[in-house]
Amino acid sequence: MGTACNLNSLVCGQEYSVVVEAMHTGCPGPASAPAMLTTEPCVPTNLSVHYNVSTALAMWGAAGGASSYSVEAVTDQGSTVSCNTTNNSCFLNGLQCSQIYNVTVTAHNLACDSLTSEIHRLMTEPCPPSNVQANIGCEHLTATVSWEQSDLAVGYVAYLDNHSGHYTSCTGTDTQCSVSRLMCGTVYSVWVKALGWQYNSSDSTVVSLTSGPCQPSSIEAIMDCEARSATISWQPSVGASSYVAELTASSGHTDSCATNHTNCELSSLQCGQKYNVTVMAVGETCNSTAQMAGYLTTEPCVPTNLSVHYNVSTAQVMWDAAGGASSYSIEAVTDQGSMVTCNTTNNSCRLSRLQCSQIYNVTVMARNVACNNTVTSEPYRLMTEPCPPTNVQANMACEQLSSTVSWQQSDLAVGYVAYFDNQNGHYMSCVATTTHCSVSGLMCGAVYSVWVKALGWEYNSSDSTVVSLTSAPCLPREVEVEVNCNSDGAAVVSWNSAYGTANVSLTAIVSGSLQTLCTTQQNRCNVTGLSCGETYNLSLTASNQQCSLTAPTHANLTTRPCPPQRVAVDLQCGSRTAVLSWEERSDVELYIATAIKASGGGVKKCNSTGSTCQFPSLVCGETYNFTITAQSQGCYSQASTTVSIQTEPCQPVIVSAQALCQSEDVQIAWHQASGVMNYLVTATGSLGYMRIYNTNQTLLSATLPCGQDYNVTVQGQGSECDSNHSSPAFFKTSPCIPWDVKTYVQCEFNMGSVSWGPSDGAESYVAIATGLDGHTHQCLTNTTSCTWNDLHCGEDYTVVVRAKDDNCTSLPSNSSVIHMDPCVPQNLVASVDCNMNVVSLSWDASNGTELYLVSAEAGNTTTGLTTNVTSAHFSDCTCGQNYSLTVTPYRQHCPGTSSAPVSVQTCKLNTFYTCMSKYHM
Numbered sequence: 001m002g003t004a005c006n007l008n009s010l011v012c013g014q015e016y017s018v019v020v021e022a023m024h025t026g027c028p029g030p031a032s033a034p035a036m037l038t039t040e041p042c043v044p045t046n047l048s049v050h051y052n053v054s055t056a057l058a059m060w061g062a063a064g065g066a067s068s069y070s071v072e073a074v075t076d077q078g079s080t081v082s083c084n085t086t087n088n089s090c091f092l093n094g095l096q097c098s099q100i101y102n103v104t105v106t107a108h109n110l111a112c113d114s115l116t117s118e119i120h121r122l123m124t125e126p127c128p129p130s131n132v133q134a135n136i137g138c139e140h141l142t143a144t145v146s147w148e149q150s151d152l153a154v155g156y157v158a159y160l161d162n163h164s165g166h167y168t169s170c171t172g173t174d175t176q177c178s179v180s181r182l183m184c185g186t187v188y189s190v191w192v193k194a195l196g197w198q199y200n201s202s203d204s205t206v207v208s209l210t211s212g213p214c215q216p217s218s219i220e221a222i223m224d225c226e227a228r229s230a231t232i233s234w235q236p237s238v239g240a241s242s243y244v245a246e247l248t249a250s251s252g253h254t255d256s257c258a259t260n261h262t263n264c265e266l267s268s269l270q271c272g273q274k275y276n277v278t279v280m281a282v283g284e285t286c287n288s289t290a291q292m293a294g295y296l297t298t299e300p301c302v303p304t305n306l307s308v309h310y311n312v313s314t315a316q317v318m319w320d321a322a323g324g325a326s327s328y329s330i331e332a333v334t335d336q337g338s339m340v341t342c343n344t345t346n347n348s349c350r351l352s353r354l355q356c357s358q359i360y361n362v363t364v365m366a367r368n369v370a371c372n373n374t375v376t377s378e379p380y381r382l383m384t385e386p387c388p389p390t391n392v393q394a395n396m397a398c399e400q401l402s403s404t405v406s407w408q409q410s411d412l413a414v415g416y417v418a419y420f421d422n423q424n425g426h427y428m429s430c431v432a433t434t435t436h437c438s439v440s441g442l443m444c445g446a447v448y449s450v451w452v453k454a455l456g457w458e459y460n461s462s463d464s465t466v467v468s469l470t471s472a473p474c475l476p477r478e479v480e481v482e483v484n485c486n487s488d489g490a491a492v493v494s495w496n497s498a499y500g501t502a503n504v505s506l507t508a509i510v511s512g513s514l515q516t517l518c519t520t521q522q523n524r525c526n527v528t529g530l531s532c533g534e535t536y537n538l539s540l541t542a543s544n545q546q547c548s549l550t551a552p553t554h555a556n557l558t559t560r561p562c563p564p565q566r567v568a569v570d571l572q573c574g575s576r577t578a579v580l581s582w583e584e585r586s587d588v589e590l591y592i593a594t595a596i597k598a599s600g601g602g603v604k605k606c607n608s609t610g611s612t613c614q615f616p617s618l619v620c621g622e623t624y625n626f627t628i629t630a631q632s633q634g635c636y637s638q639a640s641t642t643v644s645i646q647t648e649p650c651q652p653v654i655v656s657a658q659a660l661c662q663s664e665d666v667q668i669a670w671h672q673a674s675g676v677m678n679y680l681v682t683a684t685g686s687l688g689y690m691r692i693y694n695t696n697q698t699l700l701s702a703t704l705p706c707g708q709d710y711n712v713t714v715q716g717q718g719s720e721c722d723s724n725h726s727s728p729a730f731f732k733t734s735p736c737i738p739w740d741v742k743t744y745v746q747c748e749f750n751m752g753s754v755s756w757g758p759s760d761g762a763e764s765y766v767a768i769a770t771g772l773d774g775h776t777h778q779c780l781t782n783t784t785s786c787t788w789n790d791l792h793c794g795e796d797y798t799v800v801v802r803a804k805d806d807n808c809t810s811l812p813s814n815s816s817v818i819h820m821d822p823c824v825p826q827n828l829v830a831s832v833d834c835n836m837n838v839v840s841l842s843w844d845a846s847n848g849t850e851l852y853l854v855s856a857e858a859g860n861t862t863t864g865l866t867t868n869v870t871s872a873h874f875s876d877c878t879c880g881q882n883y884s885l886t887v888t889p890y891r892q893h894c895p896g897t898s899s900a901p902v903s904v905q906t907c908k909l910n911t912f913y914t915c916m917s918k919y920h921m
Contacts, residue, residue, distance in 0.1 A: 012042040012114070013065025016899040040112030041066035044105040047120045051199060054096070056122060058103060059089040063114060066107035073101040073122065079402015097127040097201060098151035119336040124197035129175075129192040134160075135211040138286030141184060143209055146176040147192045155195040160188040160209065184214035184288065185239025203575045212286030213239035216279040221247075221296035225371035230266035230296055232277060236262050237288065240281035247296060271367075271375075272324020279650040300325035300366035303377040308362055310382055312459060313355075317362060318348040319377065325366035332360040332382065356387035356461060357411035385459035386412035389435075389452040398547030402440035403469055405450055409435055410461060413454035420469070422446045445474040445544075472547035473502030476523070476540055479553035487637045489530030493555075495540065497523045502544045508536035509558070532562030532637065533587060560635035561588060564628045571645045571720040576618045576646055580626050584611040588630040598623035598644070620647045621674030649675035649716040649723040649810050657712050657729035659704070661808035664733060668700045673723060676716035682725075683712045687760065705805055706736035706810070707761025707803075735761035735803035738784075738813040743799055745787065745818075749892035752818035754799045755785040759810065760801035769797040769818060793823040794848025794891075822848040822889035822896040825870075830885050830904035832877075839904060840886050842871040849889035849896065857884045877906050 010016065016037040022029035046061040070088045073081045079099070083090040095101065102121040107114035124652040129147035136143050145158040158177050159169045166186070170177035182188070194201035216234040223230050232245045237795045245264050246256040251273060257264035269275070277292035301323040309316040317330050330349045332340045338358065342349040354360065361379040365372075389407035396403050405418040418437050420428040426446070428435035443450070448469040454461035476495040484490040493506050506517045506525050517536070518525040530536070536557040543548040564582040571578050573670040580593050593613040595604040599622060606613035618624060623646045630637040650673040659666045669679060681693040681700050685708035693700055704710060709732050716723035736759040745753035754767055767786040772795060779786035791797060796819055800812035823846040831840045841854060854872040855864040858881045865872055877883065882905045889896035 007691070010037075010039050012039050013063065013109075014039050015065075018406075026168065034423075038109065039065060039537055041107035041109045041114040043115045044069065044107050044117040047103070047105055047117050049120050050121050051122060051124065053125065053199075053202065054094060055314075056092040056095060056101075057089060058083075058105065058120075060105050060117065060790065062088050065109050066114065067109045068107075068906045070106050070108065071103065072106075073103045075101055081908070095122075095124055097124050098153075098509060099124050100152075120692065123197055123199075125153065126150040126194035126196045126201045127195055128201045128204040129153075129156060130204065132190065132192050132204045132207050134188075134190040134207055136182075136209060136211055136214045136285060140700055141182045141211055142178055142179065142180045143188070143190075143211075144176060144178045145170065147189055147191065147204065149175055149842075150194040150201060150381040152193040152196055153201070154197055156192055156197065158190065158192045159203075160190050162186045162188050182211045184211055185237060185283070186211050186399070195234075198802050207554035209470050210284060211239065213237045213241075213281040213283035213288050215288045215290040216240075216243065216281050217281055217290065218380050219277060219290060219292035221275075221277050221292060221313075223296065223298060223370040225299040225374040227267070228269055228271070228299065229265055230269060230298075231263060231265050232257075232279065234279050234290075237281035239283050240288075241284065242282045244280045246278050246280075248278075249273040249275045263869055268823060269298045271299050273298045289517045297368050297370040298324065299371040300368050300902050302375050302377050303328065303364040306362070306364055306377050306380050306847050308382050310354075310384070312385060313353060314362075315351040315354060315382060316348060317342075317351060317363070317364065317380075319364050321347050322366040322375070324368055325375075326368040329365045329367060329372075330362065331365070332362045334358045334360055354384050356385050359383050361750075386454050386456040387409045388461040388464040389413075389416060389454050390464065392450065392452050392467050394448075394450040394467055396442075396469060396471060396546035398472040398549065400440065401411070401442045401444060401471060402438060403448075403450075403471075404436060404438045404440060405430070406436040407452050407464065410454040411829050413461070414457060415455040416452055417455070418449055418450065418452045422448045442471045442908040444472050445498065445502060446471045447501070454845050468545075470544045470546045471500075472499035473542040473544050473784040474500055475542050475549055475551050476504055479538070479540060481538065481555045481557050483557055483559070488563075488638045489528055489559055491527040491530065491557050491559075492524060493518075493527060493557075494524035495536065498542070500544075502542045505541045505543065507539050507541060507550075509545075510534065510536060522639040527557075530557070530559050533585075534558050534559050560587075561630045561632040561637040562712065563637040564588075564591065564630050564640045567626070567628055567640045567643050569626050569643045569648065573648055575616075576620060576647060577614060577616045578618060578624065578626070580606070580613045580615065580628065580643075582611055582628050582640065585630070588632050590631045591628055592631070593626065593628045595624050595626050596897050598625060618647055621676075622647050623675070644679065644719075646675050646719040648721040649673050649677075649718040651724045652676070652679060652714040652716050652726045654712070654714055654726050654729045657731045659733045659808075661734050662909050664703045664706050664810045666702055666704050666710075666731065668702070668714070668729070670698050670714050670726065672698050673716045675718050676723065677719055678717050680715045680717060680722075681712060682715075683710050685710050704733050705760075706733050707759060708733055732805070732807075733761065734808040735759050735763070735805050735810045737810045738762075738765060738803055741799065741801055741813045741816045743816045743818045747819060747821055748791075749793055749821050749897065750791050751787065751789050752785040752791050752797060752799075752820070753785065754801065754816065754818070756801045756813060758784055759803035761805055762810070763805045765801055765803055766809070767799060767801045768812075769799045771797055772796040790845070791818070791820055793820050794846060794889075795820045796848075819891070819893035820848065821894045822846055822850075822891045824897050825849075825852065825887040825889060825899040828885065828887060828899055828902040830883075830902050832904055833907050836875070836908040837877055837879060837906065839874045839875075839877050839883055839885070839906065840871065841887070843887050843899065845870050846889045846896075848891055850892060851890045853888040853890055855886050857886075877905050881906050 017034045019034050020032040043066040044060040044063045050057040068086050070084045076570040079094050103120040105117040127150050131148040134145045155173050155658045157171050168180045189204045189206050190209050192204040214237040216237050218235040242260045255266045274369045280289040303322040305320040307318050327345045330342050363379045364377040366375040387410050391408040394405045408430040418430050428439045449466050450469050451466045452464045454693045478496045480494050482492045505519045517527045526576050538555045539552045566583040569580050591608045593606040595615045625642045625644050627639040652670045652673045654670045657668045678696040684690045687708045711728045714726040714727050738756040738759050740757040743754045764782045770779045777788050798815045800815050803810040825843040825846045829842050829843045856874050884901045886898045886901045888898040
């Protein structure tokens, strides 16, 4: 009833229009002008905090009626950090480590502030540990790291880094931890990180830690046996400033040397000792020692008390053991340098194969693994027995049955004995002080073994090499001759058997010269190969290695007539008559000639006392063999050499003539014609080509030029006459392969063209383009070019052309290549990383592309990059800028067409949360 009233249960964050109406007796008056009323903003909800090292991003749901917000982060100790914003997120900067913050949000408008939001409790990361210290454990290459406690830390991690890829760490809940297996000779950087309930601290300050030096490696000891010193060497040890090398013998003797190099020399070592070798690397804080594997062995001591016991080419050598020796080498050397050796691990050794007539100096050399042939005893002088005589020769005096033996002088010999032995109880010898002696009264036909022995002052030589001496052969007697009239130049000559082995030669004087008819070790001889129509005066010669004796037989040998010579036959073409001729001899009484067909049948004969015979009515197309035999005094000669003729051949008949498709090869076949020795095949082409082939087969495979019509005939050739030509046959060769193939429309999106030179015999052409995946495009034409409009982008097409006629298609031409444009990239997808201010672009791979050229255009600025993958990233982009992105494919032969552009806008500075929500949430 008054002029004011209270409005309850208004909704927060609303703007109300308020009007007042007057009421009188239930009837309202006109309403007042409206007044505007704004309620307080609603309380912000869904508060969340995202923390990252001294900075937190607070985000909340929008509060109705709010025009701005304020955010406060307050520690339990009262430290406050705040921020204000008109958005739904705000950055709190300058937050301290090892603190617990209560974070709230309050909404504001022109009328009121909202109630404070619910509290979000934020615990920051622990502060980095302080007072970090690192200590090394030399012996085991361990380290202990310690530090001061950090508030709110639940654990710690200590890191050790040698800056060369060796990275190690240890963890602990206390203020120290230990690590083992550190690398020797290495400087480590050491720092500690505190672990929090939710976040970890940043790194502490870095301290340096140096480990002990590495052990020396590859320790080697080389002994200089002559100088009796040793050189010790090793590989450098990382972290070492100097080295100490020490040698300790099993006898207790020691020696050492210090150096800052990786080797040193130790002298005055004892012979026959084994030394342990150690090397110590000296570092700044620690030392490390390594021992060489095995021992350093010094040279052995000199062998003493050498003695030699000799017995004909063998000597037993003995001596006292030498300290440190593992083996011995014994040498016996003559003044001329001849040497005999033996090796042993004992104190004695046998020298074998010592040479006769020599004076040896015998020495013993002690050896071990360190030294060879440098420790030698005093020499022992040894003289051996004289050598057996050499170059023994025995010469026979054939007529007297005596022999003289000679030999070379042997050093130290005082006399010689020569021995003769025929192995059948006949034994003879002779003695001399010079180099020869003689014996007489040897048996004929006997083989003697002859050798010589040298006589020495103390020892006699062994036997010389044995030589063989064959005495003069015993001569054969009672010679008999038997001639075989039915065999050319054959006879049997026999005689009595003689003692001993000898070669008996049957000889005869023919036309004033001596000829050997046969040679044998038997008492008969089968004589062959004698000249026909000859008389031989025979003699026998007995011979062996030493002697040859000849005795006449007073026997003669006459052979049968010779076969006719210079036999020839002449064919008279057309008359089927052959005339046989030969050389006539005065000692022949009758000639008998024969003619036989090679294919078989009856024998034609002709007798003559002259030098010719005629054979009429011969069969055409046949081969005849002719021979002639001579007769005299009841003996017939062997048949003469055979001569042959072939009558006129028959006319050939062609049975087939065909050309092979996709080839220049043709095959022509005809029936075999009797009497033909070879065939002449004549092929004549429609373009003027002609070729004649010569063959002895009835099938001809030939290569003829392509693209021509041919006629072919066959003619048979005989030995004397030729046949008539066959009836002609006709065929056509395959069209020629197209040439000069060129592709001249390339780098188009779907079009390509090819041209070629015309082919002989072609009626049409087919061009085939084959892609890398095997799909093909064909073009059939009767011109010399083709164009395709349906080729695939991104392909390399191999193009070949074939010529065609009614029956055949040629082989493919040489290939040419059509390179197509790469395909246009598709499905471009752009994105923005607001945190990194990076624009990314991806797309589907386009066929045939080797590289992609990617461009990003914003305003008047264009940025480009090249890649071989299907994504690209542009960093340092301008915020709040609209970018137009395109991808252009590229391949070696063709540039390609750019894709359709895609646009993307980078984030604005005051829309960080909106940007992240759009692209990452």
